[in-house]
Each structure stands twice: as structure tokens, then as C-alpha cells.
Amino acid sequence: MATAIVLFNRDLRVHDHPALVAACERAERVVPLFVLDPAVPAGNRQGFLLECLAELRAALRARDGDLVVRQGDVVHETMKLAAEVDATTIYAGADVSSLARRREEHLARERIEYLRFPGVxxxxxxxxxxxxxxxxxxxxxxxxxxxxxxxxxPVLPPPRTVPTPPGLTAGRLPPLQPPGPVPGGExxxxxxxxxxxxxxxxxxxxxxxxxxxxxxxxxxxxxxxxxxxxxxxxxxxxxxxxxxxxxxxxxxxxxxxxxFPRICRENYRHPERRWRQDPDALQAWQAGMTGLPIVDAGMRQLLAEGWMHNRARLITAAYLVKHLGLDWREGVRHFFEHLLDGDVADNSGNWQWVAGTGNDTRPNRTFNPLRQAKRYDPAGHYVRRYVPELAGVPAPYVHEPWRLPSPPAGYPARLDGAADQG
CATH class of the missing domain: 1.25.40.80 (Serine Threonine Protein Phosphatase 5, Tetratricopeptide repeat)
Structure with missing residues (x-):
């Protein structure tokens, strides 16, 4: 009796899931698996991920299946389960990051058929x-x-049944965290x-x-x-x-x-430049305390919601690398830690595009933050929403660089030269 493992990764759904559909069509028994790897930090996404997994388990159980959850190294736990259920094939969605590619290479070298499918x-x-x-x-x-x-x-319908073998220990999901700003799951x-x-x-x-x-x-x-x-x-x-x-x-x-799987660590193109080292400026940017309202609003939205408007992402990223002269990798790390949609390819690719080290055909492109603010937030409503200190400032002045009345310890009231930048 042929048994297949479906290794879930960044495909936590049952609709249009080529690997799951293929396994259900070809194998007599199907074991859906997700491995929580403690070596891979989830950042602000942990609670969202757990909700996604809980919903995926419910969807599989509604189709006579289940989601097996293990903790540890993905390759080790997958092969351990394969031996336990006598699996002949592993089905998985193909991914692009260096970590995902290493996993795929290791699994492909094991003595078991390993099949990759599209879907990401x-x-x-x-x-x-x-x-x-x-x-x-x-x-x-x-x-x-x-x-x-x-x-x-073609877009694939979900399988009618997922014939997971009975008696298999599914494993517990970690307790769900308090609801976040966005509910997780399909x-x-x-x-x-x-x-x-x-x-x-x-x-x-x-x-x-x-x-x-x-x-x-x-x-x-x-x-x-x-x-x-x-x-x-x-x-x-x-x-x-x-x-x-x-x-x-x-x-x-x-x-x-x-x-170019090293995209989160190395310049995609152009020689490495010398970046400034300014921990105070970096900390102020991370906390939304730079003194430039549109930048502070974007950074505070990120901390509050785990998300940031795309236009604000461009403005805040350009401010870090083009105006402050700080390394784009500092921005990659901070965004990746806090964004619910933190993704190696998009996060790193967009940061390198802004920094002029990536795929922008105009690597010297700059964003004037004040001009951007007045164009895309002309009445100042976005700024006032996330920087309540400026709630009473009228539209003509709300985007001007400001000074905190009593800045917290460690944060400059306004970065030197903020009024002149752009």
C-alpha cells in the first residue's frame, strides 16, 4: 500500500495545492506534515502561523485527514516520519530561499522519491x-x-478526501496566542x-x-x-x-x-559600499522616533500592526539607506522580524531595489520624504493616525520635521540635518 508524505511549508491551504492533489491521486495513504523548526525564528509571525496551521488541520480533518505536526530539523523529522509510516514518496511545494533550497537538496539525496511542485x-x-x-x-x-x-x-480544486492512515500520532500545536490584528488561516x-x-x-x-x-x-x-x-x-x-x-x-x-539565493545577505549587483555605523539613528528609525513624521508613522504602523502600507515601505526604506546612509541589511532584518508578510524574496528584493544594489535600473534613485508625504498623505491623516503627538497640527505643517517635547532615553529628539534632507 503506497504511502506518501505531503510536506507543507509556505502552502498552508487545501485549495489549488498541486502537491496535495497529486499525492491524493497517486497514493493510497497520505500523511500531511508540517515541521516547526525552532532554529528558524518566526518573529512577529508566530501567532499568525499557528492560526494558519490550526485552520489547515481543521480543513484536512474535514476531508478525513489530519495534519501531523513535529518539532525539530525539517529534514530529520520528515525522514523519521517517513520511516515510521513506510512512505515511498515525499511531495512538497518548491521554494526559493537558500534555506529552502538546502532542505530540498538534502531531501533529494535521501533514499526516497522526492517530488517538487509549483504553487508558491x-x-x-x-x-x-x-x-x-x-x-x-x-x-x-x-x-x-x-x-x-x-x-x-489550471487552478485545482481541493481534494475530496485526504486518506491519512489511522492511529498516527498527529502531535500538538503550540497554544494559540492572543488574536493579532489579522486573523490567520485559509x-x-x-x-x-x-x-x-x-x-x-x-x-x-x-x-x-x-x-x-x-x-x-x-x-x-x-x-x-x-x-x-x-x-x-x-x-x-x-x-x-x-x-x-x-x-x-x-x-x-x-x-x-x-x-541568487544569497539575496538577503549580499548585494545582488554593484560593489559593496561603506555604510555608516550609527546605532542611535538606527534605533530611532526602528522605533519611529526620527523626527520626520511620515517616516515615524510608517515605522509605528509596522510595530503596531505587523504590516506597513507599500508606499510607506518605500519611504521608510529610502530614508534609512539614502538619507541616513545605513546598511540595507539592517532594514531587511527589522522588517523581517516584524512583518506578517516577511518573506525572504520580496523583503530582500525590495530593500535591494531601494538601496540601489538590486534590480532597479536607476540605482541612484532617491525619494524625497517630504514631497512623498505631501503627495500621498496631503491632509496628514496617515501621519496623525500613527503619530498622535501631532494630532493637533494642521495639514500645512504636519509633515514638517518635529521635535519631541520629552524624548525617551536613548532616542534623539530629531536626527541631525532632518530638516535639510530631501
């Missing part, structure tokens, strides 16, 4: 090659053209996607840069954990090219990371 991106990260040569696209616009023409696989993801596609998508082109309006989908945490299929979302959102283009940017960063 709309188009598999190794599917497109530039016509002029090279193993991946380095510039977005030609990638976008190739991406839009590439044939799509049901919440699909509900939010349905609501967004009905009521938000058509206004996306005009409103996605409106900081105060918050007219973005906020689906990125669900895409990061695979609670939503990016392919299914792209198909359902195809009437809005600007939104689909954002999904293509996500795929673009994944194919870059697939080709």
Missing part, C-alpha cells in the same frame, strides 16, 4: 528565461511581458480575498498609493504563508492590470532569489 508563485521561478541568454530576468519590464504570455496551469484569507475582489479591486489603480485611505488588499500575509494561491488570485483579479502587476513583481523577486 503564479509562474514557477525557473520557468522563464531571457531570449538573449541568462538564467533569469534582471529587469522587471521584460519579465512582465514574458510573464503575461506564459501559459498558466478561511480568513479567502473571505478577505472575496471581499476585496468585490469591493476594492476596481479602485485599486487610483487608490493604492493613498496612505490614509488604506485602499490596498492586505492579502500579502496570506500569500506569504500560502493561505491563498497566487495563481488563483491572479486569475480572479485579471480585470485589474495594476493589481496583477503587483503579483508579477512578487514572482519577479522570487525568480531573482531562485537564481
Amino acid at each position: 508563485t503564479v509562474v514557477p521561478p525557473d520557468a522563464l528565461r531571457p531570449s538573449g541568454g541568462g538564467d533569469h530576468y534582471r529587469v522587471f519590464t521584460p519579465y512582465w511581458r514574458a510573464w503575461t504570455r506564459h501559459p498558466r496551469r 478561511p480568513a484569507a479567502r473571505e478577505r480575498a472575496d471581499r476585496w475582489l468585490r469591493h476594492g479591486l476596481d479602485g485599486y489603480a487610483d487608490g493604492h498609493d493613498d496612505l490614509a485611505g488604506d485602499r490596498t488588499s492586505r492579502l500579502s500575509p496570506y500569500l506569504r504563508f500560502g493561505c491563498l494561491s497566487p495563481l488563483e488570485l491572479a486569475r480572479r483579479a485579471e480585470r485589474s492590470e495594476p493589481f496583477v502587476r503587483q503579483l508579477c513583481w512578487r514572482d519577479f523577486h522570487h525568480q531573482v532569489t531562485y537564481a
Whole structure:
């Protein structure tokens, strides 16, 4: 009797799950598995992840299956379970980070069939090659053209049954944490996607840069954990090219990371520069205490919600690397720790793009934070929402650099030169 393990990673769903569907079609017994690896810090995402796993377990149990949860090294625990259930094949979704690739290489060397399936991106990260040569696209616009023409696989329905063998110890999930600002799991993801596609998508082109309006989908945490299929979302959102283009940017960063797995540690291109060392300035930026309102608002939103508006991400990142001259890797680490959608490919790719070390064709591009604030938060509502100290300041002045009346110990009231930057 053939037994298969389905190793879940960043694909915590049952809809459009190619690895799960293939296992249920080919094997007589299917063992869904997730391994909590204590060596991989989850940061602010731990509570969200546990909710996702609880919902995935419920969905599998509704289909006569279960989610086996183990703790430890992913390769070791997977092979240990494979020996326990006499599995002949491991099915898994392919991923792009250096950690994921090392796991895949180790599993592929084991004496068991190991099969990788798409599902983390709309188009598999190794599917497109530039016509002029090279193993991946380095510039977005030609990638976008190739991406839009590439044939799509069908969106797969969830399996009717997941025949998990009886008597298997499923393992306990760690206790759920207090509810966060965003509920985790596939049901919440699909509900939010349905609501967004009905009521938000058509206004996306005009409103996605409106900081105060918050007219973005906020689906990125669900895409990061695979609670939503990016392919299914792209198909359902195809009437809005600007939104689909954002999904293509996500795929673009994944194919870059697939080709350059060191993207979170090393410059993708351009020689290493000498970055400033200023722990006080870094700490002030992390806490949203720089004295530049639009930057402080974005950083405080990150700490409060585990999320930040995309326009604010650009502004705050550019402030760190272009105005303060601090290393982009400091920003990568801080964002990755706090973002619910913290993802190696997107987080690192976007930071390198802003820093001029990545895929931006204009590496010397700068963002004037005051000009950006007045353009995308003209009435100052976004700033006042997250910097309540400025609640009474009128619109013409709310974006001007400010001085805290009594700054906490360790934080400068205003960074030197803040009024002159940009």
C-alpha cells in the first residue's frame, strides 16, 4: 500500500495545492506534515502561523485527514516520519530561499522519491528565461511581458478526501496566542480575498498609493504563508492590470532569489559600499522616533500592526539607506522580524531595489520624504493616525520635521540635518 508524505511549508491551504492533489491521486495513504523548526525564528509571525496551521488541520480533518505536526530539523523529522509510516514518496511545494533550497537538496539525496511542485508563485521561478541568454530576468519590464504570455496551469480544486492512515500520532500545536490584528488561516484569507475582489479591486489603480485611505488588499500575509494561491488570485483579479502587476513583481523577486539565493545577505549587483555605523539613528528609525513624521508613522504602523502600507515601505526604506546612509541589511532584518508578510524574496528584493544594489535600473534613485508625504498623505491623516503627538497640527505643517517635547532615553529628539534632507 503506497504511502506518501505531503510536506507543507509556505502552502498552508487545501485549495489549488498541486502537491496535495497529486499525492491524493497517486497514493493510497497520505500523511500531511508540517515541521516547526525552532532554529528558524518566526518573529512577529508566530501567532499568525499557528492560526494558519490550526485552520489547515481543521480543513484536512474535514476531508478525513489530519495534519501531523513535529518539532525539530525539517529534514530529520520528515525522514523519521517517513520511516515510521513506510512512505515511498515525499511531495512538497518548491521554494526559493537558500534555506529552502538546502532542505530540498538534502531531501533529494535521501533514499526516497522526492517530488517538487509549483504553487508558491503564479509562474514557477525557473520557468522563464531571457531570449538573449541568462538564467533569469534582471529587469522587471521584460519579465512582465514574458510573464503575461506564459501559459498558466489550471487552478485545482481541493481534494475530496485526504486518506491519512489511522492511529498516527498527529502531535500538538503550540497554544494559540492572543488574536493579532489579522486573523490567520485559509478561511480568513479567502473571505478577505472575496471581499476585496468585490469591493476594492476596481479602485485599486487610483487608490493604492493613498496612505490614509488604506485602499490596498492586505492579502500579502496570506500569500506569504500560502493561505491563498497566487495563481488563483491572479486569475480572479485579471480585470485589474495594476493589481496583477503587483503579483508579477512578487514572482519577479522570487525568480531573482531562485537564481541568487544569497539575496538577503549580499548585494545582488554593484560593489559593496561603506555604510555608516550609527546605532542611535538606527534605533530611532526602528522605533519611529526620527523626527520626520511620515517616516515615524510608517515605522509605528509596522510595530503596531505587523504590516506597513507599500508606499510607506518605500519611504521608510529610502530614508534609512539614502538619507541616513545605513546598511540595507539592517532594514531587511527589522522588517523581517516584524512583518506578517516577511518573506525572504520580496523583503530582500525590495530593500535591494531601494538601496540601489538590486534590480532597479536607476540605482541612484532617491525619494524625497517630504514631497512623498505631501503627495500621498496631503491632509496628514496617515501621519496623525500613527503619530498622535501631532494630532493637533494642521495639514500645512504636519509633515514638517518635529521635535519631541520629552524624548525617551536613548532616542534623539530629531536626527541631525532632518530638516535639510530631501
